[in-house]
Amino acid sequence: xEDWLYIGLFVFISIALPAVAIFxxxxxxxxxxxxxxxxxxxxxxxxxxxxxxxxxxxxxVYALVFLVFDVETIFLYPWAVxxxxxxxxxxxxxxxxxxxxxxxxxxxxxxxxLEWM
Amino acid sequence: MSFWTDPIAIIENLISGxxxxxxxxxxxxxxxxxxxxxxxxxLVVMLFVVLLIWVERKILGRFQDRLGxxxxxxxxxxxxxxxxxxIFTKEYITPNGVDKVPYNLAPMLAVAGVLAVWAVIxxxxxxxxxxxxxxxxxxxxxxALGELGIILAGWSSRNKYATLxxxxxxxxxxxxxxxxxxxxxxxxxxxxxxxxxxxxxxQKSMWYIVLAPVAALIFLITSIAENGRAPFDLTExxxxxxxxxxxxxxxxxxxxxxxxxxxxTFTIAFLxxxxxxxxxxxxxxxxxxxxxxxYTTFKAWxxxxxxxxxxxxxxxxxxxxxxxxxxKVLTPLALVxxxxxxxxxxxxxxxxxxxxxxxLLALNGALLFVTxxxxxxxxxxxxxxxxxxxxxxVARPEPVATESGTGV
Amino acid sequence: MTALQIIFLFVAAVTLASAVMVxxxxxxxxxxxxxxxxxxxxxxxxxxxxxxxxxxxxxxVYIGAIAILIIxxxxxxxxxxxxxxPQLNRGWWLAALAxxxxxxxxxxxxxxxxxxNASAGAGPDANLIVTxxxxxxxxxxxxxxxEVASVMLLAALIGAIYVSVExxxxxx
Numbered sequence: 001x002e003d004w005l006y007i008g009l010f011v012f013i014s015i016a017l018p019a020v021a022i023f024x025x026x027x028x029x030x031x032x033x034x035x036x037x038x039x040x041x042x043x044x045x046x047x048x049x050x051x052x053x054x055x056x057x058x059x060x061v062y063a064l065v066f067l068v069f070d071v072e073t074i075f076l077y078p079w080a081v082x083x084x085x086x087x088x089x090x091x092x093x094x095x096x097x098x099x100x101x102x103x104x105x106x107x108x109x110x111x112x113x114l115e116w117m
Numbered sequence: 118m119s120f121w122t123d124p125i126a127i128i129e130n131l132i133s134g135x136x137x138x139x140x141x142x143x144x145x146x147x148x149x150x151x152x153x154x155x156x157x158x159x160l161v162v163m164l165f166v167v168l169l170i171w172v173e174r175k176i177l178g179r180f181q182d183r184l185g186x187x188x189x190x191x192x193x194x195x196x197x198x199x200x201x202x203x204i205f206t207k208e209y210i211t212p213n214g215v216d217k218v219p220y221n222l223a224p225m226l227a228v229a230g231v232l233a234v235w236a237v238i239x240x241x242x243x244x245x246x247x248x249x250x251x252x253x254x255x256x257x258x259x260x261a262l263g264e265l266g267i268i269l270a271g272w273s274s275r276n277k278y279a280t281l282x283x284x285x286x287x288x289x290x291x292x293x294x295x296x297x298x299x300x301x302x303x304x305x306x307x308x309x310x311x312x313x314x315x316x317x318x319x320q321k322s323m324w325y326i327v328l329a330p331v332a333a334l335i336f337l338i339t340s341i342a343e344n345g346r347a348p349f350d351l352t353e354x355x356x357x358x359x360x361x362x363x364x365x366x367x368x369x370x371x372x373x374x375x376x377x378x379x380x381x382t383f384t385i386a387f388l389x390x391x392x393x394x395x396x397x398x399x400x401x402x403x404x405x406x407x408x409x410x411x412y413t414t415f416k417a418w419x420x421x422x423x424x425x426x427x428x429x430x431x432x433x434x435x436x437x438x439x440x441x442x443x444x445k446v447l448t449p450l451a452l453v454x455x456x457x458x459x460x461x462x463x464x465x466x467x468x469x470x471x472x473x474x475x476x477l478l479a480l481n482g483a484l485l486f487v488t489x490x491x492x493x494x495x496x497x498x499x500x501x502x503x504x505x506x507x508x509x510x511v512a513r514p515e516p517v518a519t520e521s522g523t524g525v
Numbered sequence: 526m527t528a529l530q531i532i533f534l535f536v537a538a539v540t541l542a543s544a545v546m547v548x549x550x551x552x553x554x555x556x557x558x559x560x561x562x563x564x565x566x567x568x569x570x571x572x573x574x575x576x577x578x579x580x581x582x583x584x585x586v587y588i589g590a591i592a593i594l595i596i597x598x599x600x601x602x603x604x605x606x607x608x609x610x611p612q613l614n615r616g617w618w619l620a621a622l623a624x625x626x627x628x629x630x631x632x633x634x635x636x637x638x639x640x641x642n643a644s645a646g647a648g649p650d651a652n653l654i655v656t657x658x659x660x661x662x663x664x665x666x667x668x669x670x671x672e673v674a675s676v677m678l679l680a681a682l683i684g685a686i687y688v689s690v691e692x693x694x695x696x697x
Contacts, residue, residue, distance in 0.1 A: 002147065003247040004572045004580075007236050007255070010155040010246060017159055018225045018373050019391035025369035026203045031210065039467060040212045040276050043585045050522075057689050059288050060601055063594040064293040064689075068682045073298045074582055075661070075674060076455075080306040083459065084659030090662035091463045093671065095456045100675040102452055104682040105195070105444070107516060113686045114444040116437035167677065219558065249656065254581040261589030265561065268596055272554060282598060291593060311654070 061113050063106075072101050124407065124426035125244055129154075143350040155236070157327065158246060162235050162380065169379050173425060180429030191320065197391075207368035215365065215389045216273035223270035224373035230263025231381045233338055238387050239314040241409025252299050252313040257294065260343065263377070264290050267402045270374075271362035282361030285436065291341055292443045297339040303332040304392045306459060317396035326393040328462075329482045332455050333393040335447055340385040341424060344378070344437070348431035349439060382424055383417070451487055459483070533573055540566030549660045551614060561592045578654055 027080055079086075079094050129150060171186065175353045178185025188192030210219070214442055237252040239245035249255055264287050271283015305311050307328060308319030326333045331343060342349040364372045394416045398411025434442070460481050465473045543566065567582040577605035635641050660666040 001397070002151070003249050004575070004577065005148065006155060006247040007233075007249060008572065009152050010159065010236035011229065011233045011259070013152075013155050014229040015225050016164055017232070018228040018376075022221075022224065022369050022373065024208075026209060027373075028206050028456045029208045029368055030206075033210070037210055038213050039235045040214065040274075043545070059284055059597045060594070061686065061689050062288045062292055063590070063597045063692065064685045065682065066295055067586075067590040068566060068596055070298065070582065071586060072675065072678055073302065074254070075363075076302055077305065077311065078578070078658030079655050079661055080302045080658070081311060082311045082655045082661075083463075085659060086463075086662060088463060089664070090659070091459050093662040093668055095460060097486045097672060097675045098452055098456050100672070101682075102449065102677055103681040105452075107683055108421055108686050109445065109470045111686050112677045113689070114440065114651070116351065116440045136693065218632045251577045254578075254585060258581045258584040258589060261584055262588065264593060269558070272596075284597070287593060288597075290535070291590070293591075309655075362565075 058116065061108075065108055065113065068104065069101065072097070155246065155362075158235060162232060163376070165196045165383070166203060166376050166380050169383055170200075170454070171376075173382075175425070176422070176425050177429055180426070182438070187385050188513055201230065204369055204372045209370060210367045212236060214275040215425060216275070219269040219273035220365075221370070223266045223273065224370045224377075225261050225264030226269065228373050228380070230260055230266060230382055231377050233262070234260045234384050234388070237313050238384075239317055239409075240390055240394055240413050241406035242314075242403045243406045244397075244409060245314050248312045248314040251311045253305055253316070254313045254393075256313075257298055257301065260290075260294070263381075265376075267362050270366070272366035274362070274364050279362050279364045282364075286345060289349070289351075289436075289439060289443075290345075292440065293339045293342040293447075296335050296447040296451040297343065298445065298454055299448070300332040300336045300339070301392070302455055303329045305456060306455075307462070313391055313396075317398060320395040320398060324393065324395045324398075324472060327474060328477045329454075329458060330395075330478070331450070331484050332458070333389070335411040335451050335454075336393070337385075337389060337420070337423075339443075339447065340388070341427065342443070344377075344381045344385060346382065346424065347428040348434050351433055351436055351472065352440065383421060386417040386420040386424065387413065389420045394420075448490070454481075454484055529573065533570065536566050536569045536573070540570070551612075553602070554596070557592065557599055560595065561588055562594065564588050578657075585597050 005083070075097070076094060079090075132153070133146050133150060135151060141149075154435065173183040174196070175192070186196035189195040189199050213216075215503045234256050236246040237249050237255055239248070266285050267286050267290070271280045271286070274280070304316050304325050307325055308316045310316065310319070363371055366374065390413055396416075397406075399412035402409045402412055458477065459478055461476055462473065465476055526529045540563050543559045543563040547556045547563060551557040551558055568580050568588070571577075571580040571583055591657065661671045662668055
């Protein structure tokens, strides 16, 4: 519990430190907004069309493949912690687990889901 | 225990004794000590970045055959301080139409995603924030804050290029997280614990870079990619997407991304030293924990220099190359490496350290060899995507000295 | 009330409030961001229960992966950045009634269960993760669910790729 208290405080501080810095800089810096200055920079010229554009499905596929592998790997962490006390059977179980997912990667590969289009 | 063996514990005892003297409860003392410890630690790391920026500029300057900062102070060492003072007094320009709350939250999250990692990095036998029993996973999990910071920045800026850059960056970040998480299993597997300090202790017999060099290499590559540094800096490719997710930021809000970036490199170096190079281990490090800080920093500098070296020498990847490298090389390699390492390591009875080292080294060598052969075989077959149908104009410089004898 | 209870109540309130914001926010992106806060609240509650492994898994999987997936999905949606219609329809009171009913039912069931007031006993021992890992590959315990989980993840992956990639390369 004490560890988590420390972690909680540390995360809080690591958000608060930049917040304080940004606030202090806000006090020091000049504030002279004007309509031209406040337009979006975009790419250096005027914005054309809506800026929240529709994205292609490729991003979603990457996130999905990532999610599957992420969940898989997290399953393996308790196994890795117990690794030194396992029998060979236990190790091979995890190997089978990985092999099943490797076939998933292979499928994604063959289907072209991993190409950037 | 004299002052020099463990000054931090002594200071801690002093403060807790003083607080107890004021009549505070046990819980409050723990809370205040944890708060002070965390605040001082985080502040030191944050301020260390000031030095890092100077170091990086100086070293990069040398790589590129120039001097680097050299005007303010000896060897230009105060250049960053001048820059810092300047950026503190810069105006925040908040463009019209930005989504205010996410826009302002994003830089803080970006810094927090890196800074919070330091809570679990051990600097000495007794000098660490917390030896969390899930430390390794915590390091990856806290990186999610950084990803969130990038998405928020890209989306809230209301700028097509920022949005595009942000989403591209996050798509790459999550992709590279797969081999990263897989390779992080290796130290856990060897040491039987996810606590960072336990992992360091377990490396007393042998550093893990010797037992699993391929894993260490994949860790280094994916970490650099997570950091978004050259050669993986295409998320801020100014020729394609202006400058990525942070175009619309100014003043210190932009500075925070800058800080997070530099801090990230250094954090990677420390993580590498801790996980693969034995962290604070060294002669007398257990007796005098302060020595551990020296050893860790020393090892981390090597990695830090290597990362800068890579940045100074390699060109930028294209996005499809980067995606291919991850899904078609690093991920399968990491998974195969994990399976083989687990099996081979398990077949060797405990205690036979030399046999274990030789077997694992042979395994890693074979893996690298096979990967290299496969890459040679298949890389030649991949067709290059034709982007333009007409031949593109190519600069063909004429020889300068055309007239004989003029010789420029 | 101990400090722990105060923290718990605060975190629970934040979690619930952001959950309400998820369904009532007008911009889909804002809903996703409130969801992140809500998930983070659950992670803190795990930490308060001293379940460290589940805290990091919650952050890693739910915030680091699922929230990102949802945000990507939002960016795929056409013209859904701004919702302009009314938030409620005519049947809202029916839905509210059903929700209250379900909550009351759950509460009654939980209160009648003896485990609801029992405390967890001594804190979990440090080797809990080791035990967990051993049980995962123990043929007498969870090895079947473990491997089935792998097959299910594979099925999810194949299904998703089939849906999102297949029709694009129709000529293949």
